[in-house]
Amino acid sequence: MSMKIVVVGCTHAGTAAITQMARLYPEAAITVYERNDNISFLSCGIALHVAGIVKDAEQLFYASPDQLAALGVTTQMRHDVLAIDTDAKTIEVRNLATGEPFVDTFDKLVMTTGSWPIIPQMEGIGLENIELCKNYQHSQTIIEKAKHAKRIAVIGAGYIGIELVEAFEELGKQVTLIDNMDRVLFKYLDESFTAIVEKQFADKGVTLALGQTVTSFTGEDGRVTRINTTAGEYEADLVVLCIGFRPNTELLKGQVDMLPNGAIIVDSYMRTSKPDIFAAGDSCAVHYNPTGQHAYIPLATNAVRMGTLVARNLMKPTVRYLGTQGTSGIKIYDYNIASTGMTEAAALAAGLNVKNVTIEDNYRPEFMPTYEKVMLKVVYEAEGGRIVGAQILSKVDLTQAINTLSVCIQNEMTMDELSFVDFFFQPHYNKPWNLLNQAGLQAI
The missing domain is CATH 3.30.390.30 (FAD/NAD-linked reductase, C-terminal dimerisation domain)
Known part of the structure; x- marks a missing residue:
């Protein structure tokens, strides 16, 4: 009987783990379950695509289901994992194409379920033209809708938000940037640096609505027209939410140790608190060297490193994770x-x-x-x-x-x-x- 490895989620971390495991354990039966029909989209490239620097979004995929299948991996696209029992080592899956549910078993489980954008629950959030920015479909939607939009609002002044603001401004749009901190890129830079960035945006005519929180959205005919904040209101016919990310870890809730936000805690060999259950990437907390504490730092770099380490440490602890500085x-x-x-x-x-x-x-x-x-x-x-x-x-x-x-x-x-x-x-x-x-x- 060959070892059965199941991977949930073909994210950056998942793809890294799968390609390495296929090489290191040619005898193993590796199955990946992914609910989308595409994998490994580099979301850090979305703004480049919006700006027209990357002409073809297809180039932002760095792996395909066919490539994984060629490695002998059973690639189950459009399969949604419904439940996992870490003690019984069973996994319940639904084939989204046929609607059929079935149960699979595993010897080793790799959780690389990634993250999903935080969506604030507030009045008007369901209006049309309020978009997320994470995957391939989002990037296509944003580009299509930006063509017809005159006023675009970006909510969240982290890296993705900032890059989109620049891209939209260069496309000649009227752009408003809203963030609840009183300066942009608050997590990454101190004030003497962010002041320079803000001046660049102000000089280009971008409206900086900082130090205020969105309270609701108003629309006409089901489409967003206005954003209301704690400090004022702003007109917009397209809104992109870039508020941050939350780990997709519902499936293991109560079964492995997690941070309060649901990020799975792993040791330096990518092992969770349950034997034979490994995790990597945006679904995890990482060891943050400056403080020596676990922190949630969803970055593609952390994800591919951790995914690769899962493969190295699957059979026995071999290579330790050195932690992260959140370098970006x-x-x-x-x-x-x-x-x-x-x-x-x-x-x-x-x-x-x-x-x-x-x-x-x-x-x-x-x-x-x-x-x-x-x-x-x-x-x-x-x-x-x-x-x-x-x-x-x-x-x-x-x-x-x-x-x-x-x-x-x-x-x-x-x-x-x-x-x-x-x-x-x-x-x-x-x-x-x-x-x-x-x-x-x-x-x-």
């Missing part, structure tokens, strides 16, 4: 921006005693024909100088510096150590004291 980057108009770990605001909110260094400098020597400004901020613990976060912004792409600082945080390095790391100097690229060295040297 974004391009907004002319600015290249990236961040890792905690902002100063987040560190203070978490009760850490932190200091910070902010460097504003030209990124390379002034004797070069051109040079651009760069702003780098590093946040570190007052006692001992352990680095907990960093942010960078420049018209030149210096975002790789944040990947370097992500490694520093992961390895619990201090500002003193950062001062003297061996970084190269070459006038085309930087100054004799590398920017990161400078940050270390300026910390006292």
Whole structure:
């Protein structure tokens, strides 16, 4: 009898787990159940598609059911998992094409059910032209509806919301951005950085409705026409909700340990609190290195790493997860921006005693024909100088510096150590004291 592996949800994490398991365990019988008819859509590419930079949304899929079938994986598309019994190791499934329910069994279960956008329950939420932004169908709907819309409102000033605002503005739309925090990208950047982003949007004529919460939507003939908030009202004929994500983990509720928001808690080998039940990606909490706590950080990077680790650790604990810093980057108009770990605001909110260094400098020597400004901020613990976060912004792409600082945080390095790391100097690229060295040297 070969081992039976069942994967629920062909997300980024699911696809990574499946391809690796097919390679590592050629004898195993692997079945994946997916309720959609497509898999592994890169939602981080939706704004690029809306803006017309990626012409064909088909290119945003990085795997197909056929590719998985070619690996010998039983790929059950349009199958909805109704219930799971982790003790009996059974799974109840409905074939959505025929309506037939059936029961399958497993030796190992991999939960990669991903996340779904948070939909606020309020008056008018069911009106037409209020759209979500997550999957392939959403991207097609948004593009189609944006063609006919004059005023578009985006609710939520995280990465996806911000990128859509830029895309819509460049398509010549009147755009309103609404968020309940008093600044954009609140989770990723501190105020000196977000102020620059907000100025870019204001200069382009985008209405920034910050520090206010949507209370209801008003419509005519069943279509949305107005958004009401705690501070005013805004006209819109298309609304895109980008409020954040919630893990899809109802199936395991009460069976494995979870965070209050339903994110499954896994150990460093991707094991849940139940033997033979593994989880990865947006359905999970991750170990967040800056605090040492479990946190919910739904990112494609975390998902593919965790999915790959499920495969490596399926039979026995082999490769540990190193945790995450929540490292991410974004391009907004002319600015290249990236961040890792905690902002100063987040560190203070978490009760850490932190200091910070902010460097504003030209990124390379002034004797070069051109040079651009760069702003780098590093946040570190007052006692001992352990680095907990960093942010960078420049018209030149210096975002790789944040990947370097992500490694520093992961390895619990201090500002003193950062001062003297061996970084190269070459006038085309930087100054004799590398920017990161400078940050270390300026910390006292």
